[in-house]
Amino acid sequence: MSCECPPGTIGDGYSPCLAPVLPEGCQSDEECPNNQACINGECRDPCNCGIGALCEVVNHRPICRCPPGYEGNPNIRCEQSGCRTDTDCPLDKACHQRQCVNPCILQNPCAINAECYPENHRAQCRCPPGYEGNPQVECRPVGCQSDYECPIDKACVNRQCVNPCLYQNPCAPNAICFVTNHRPQCRCPPGLLGSGYEYCRQPPPEARPECTKDADCGTGLACINERCQNPCQVLNPCHPTAICQVIDILPVKTMSCECPPGTIGDGYSPCLAPVLPEGCRSDEECPSNQACINGECRDPCNCGIGALCEVVNHRPICRCPPGYEGNPNIRCEQSGCRSDVDCPLDKTCHQRQCVNPCILQNPCSINAECYPENHRAQCRCPPGYEGNPLVECRPAGCQGDHECQLDKACINRQCVNPCLYQNPCAPNAVCFVTNHRPQCRCPPGLTGDPRQYCQRPIPPPEPECRRDADCGTGLACINERCQNPCQLLNPCHPTAICRVIDILPVKAMSCECPPGTIGDGYTPCLAPVLPEGCQSDEECPSNQACINGECRDPCNCGIGAVCEVVNHRPICRCPPGYEGNPNIRCEESGCKSDADCPFDKACHQRQCVNPCILQKPPSTV
Structure with missing residues (x-):
């Protein structure tokens, strides 16, 4: 025979069976004081903040924050605010007044048109793309100095190798501009007649001759067989190695023969390369x-x-x-590191390599864990163990139920709630512990054998939620509805950002300052204290501009240019008698040599003029 107490009572069956003494409990937060929450049927303090954090309970919700002068994630750890040295900051920041700031803001040693960039906690300078020079003195545009540095179909304009037809097109509107030896030339499109420099037009009707004399033809053309033709192509008197040019004189146009650049001769005999010192060409x-x-x-x-x-x-x-x-x-x-500071904090420098210090020397006991910290090997006992990790780590926990509280049982050397491991109750019954043993009861409003079933006579409508775990990410159970606690209970300063921390059983809130500001989130978020300087041009005199936080002269004009500052803006111009791009170089107006003029002009007193005006032309052919 065996003796058992009826369902709903407890005892050994040989002494009186009694109703279990149940601790008073709660079903929802609303049954608890405002500074407590209902956790596992009990009204308890819901605070579970990180190390060094402060906790305040508002409407059953824990709000974690770091105390003044401290920063970090208040749900994990709060540490004293600010840096102490540059090594506490990223490589692109420097430590200033316990703040990690861009060193270029503190002191900019660069020239006006140079770039300041942070590197290894210091401000460095470099010329931007397309510029060259000493970035601490001056960066000038990279480009050409003369036509000879450009391809033959390009010319040097404003220090750039460009198509000169785009800048100094001498052709008629409907003519074609092409480049020869860095100079723009003109020709008429197929089917049109003319010089290309003055006009291009349709040929006259065949009934009339195209021309009767040279004066009827355009530049570079002569009347041959009643047609305007290039006499150099029809009657070329020059040697094949020479260049034939038409001399536009009237009444009869003539021709001249010249050797190409880089060769010598009279144009009527072979043009030869000049005798140069021995060398290479390719x-x-x-x-x-x-x-x-x-x-x-x-x-x-x-x-x-x-x-x-x-x-x-x-x-x-x-x-x-x-x-x-x-x-x-x-x-x-x-290659490799020179000291530990060249390695991450979890590595040490050994034979110029960053390696785990636990590999080099493991000072820990056999069942302890070695982990790297601040370039050194450290020891700790693994979860479930305790003791001195340098000597011995023993399994932590209990030996029997008598070492645990009455509402806990010793399972796998841990004092735990036995309801979580050997719950004998029906799925919807409440499991509670008495004298280390799990017991069952139906929740209020339900009836039945709690070890087999608990049922509700007339199911009332279910609320949207009963606890925070019933709600999704970013929502908490408030008044049996899933709502955003930051919108209802926002504890943050208006300048801060409130974030919901999805921890259970009770979700919390944290306050953070937006990027670029500092503070604890509960007081105003402020911009970091930076050295005195300017933020905009309006803070500077009208003849200066705010450059990298300083009021400085913004002038950076080209060589020989004149600079005037108007309303903080530099205006560059070439002085009288000079020309060019004032942002690059101003040079004295006019030509310097014949190479600066078209082929039909010569340089005289810094002007490109017709050489026939300067010297009597050769006799006609």
Whole structure:
């Protein structure tokens, strides 16, 4: 025989069976004081903030925040605010008045048109793309100095190699502009007649001759067989190596023969290259380990500091030697770290390599864990163990139920709620613990054997939620509805951002200052204190501008230009008698040599004029 107490009572069956003494409990937060929450049927303090944080309970909700002078995630840890040295900041920030700020804001050593950038906690300078020079003195636009630095179909205009037809087109509106030897030339499209410089027009009707005399034809054309034709093409008297040019004189146009640039001769006999000192014209004339540079076979190597250079088929190949790294065209440096500060905090520098310090030396006991921290090997006991990790870590926990509280049982050496491991109750019954053993009861409003079933006679309408776990991300159960606690209970200052922390059993809120401001989120969020300076041009005198936080002269005009500052803006212009792009260079107006003029003009007293005016033309053919 066996003796058992009836369902709903407790006892051994040999002594009286009694109704269980149940602790008074709660079903929802509204049954608890405003500074407590209903957790596992009990009204308890819901605070579970991080180390060093302050907790305030508002309407059953814990609000975690860091105390004044501290910062961090209040749900994890609050630490004293601000940096102490540059090493506490990212590499692109410097420590100033316990704040990590851009060092370019504190002190900008760069020229006006140079770029300031942070590197290794310091302000560095560099010229922007398209500029060159010393960025701490002056950065000037990269470009050409003369036409000879450009391809033959380009000219140097404003330090740029461009199509001169786009800048100084001498052609008639319907003519075609093309470039020869850096100079714009003109021709009429197929089917049109004319000089190209003055006009291009349809040929006259065949009934009338196109011309009867040279004066009827345009520039560069003569009347031959009653047609306007280029006499150089029809009657070319020049040697094939020379260039024939039409001389537009009347009544009869004539021709002249000239040798091309770079050759010499009278144009009627062969044009020959001038006798030059021996040298090279192309790489193929040099040994394979040299290149033709400025007419000489030379070593083309121009690698960075510490780099190795190998010339293959006249071309230099730069590389860093073994054990070195970097850009071989700039600098090669020995690979690896030099000290622990060159490595992440979880690594140490060993033989110029960043490695886990636990691999080099593990000071921990056999069942302890070694972990890297601040470049050093540290020890700790793993979860479920306790003791000195340098000596011994033993399993933590209990040996029997008598070592646990009455509402806990010893399971797997842990004092835990036995209802979580061996719950004998029906799915909708309440499990509670008495004298280390799980017991069952039906919730209020339900009846039945709590070990088999609990049922509601007439199911009332279910609320949207009963606890925070019933709600989705960013929502909490408030007045049995899933709502955003930041919108209802916002504890933050208006300048801060309220965020919902999805922790259970009770969700919390945290206050954070927006990026670019500092504060604890409960008091006003303020901009960081920076060195005195300007924020906009309006804070400076009218002849200065706010550049990198300082009132400075904004003038950065080209060579020879005049600068005037009006309402904080620089205005560059060339002085009288000079011309050019005032942002690059102003030069004295006019030509310097014949090369600056079209082929039908010569440079005289800095003006391009018809050479026939200066000197009597040759006799006609």
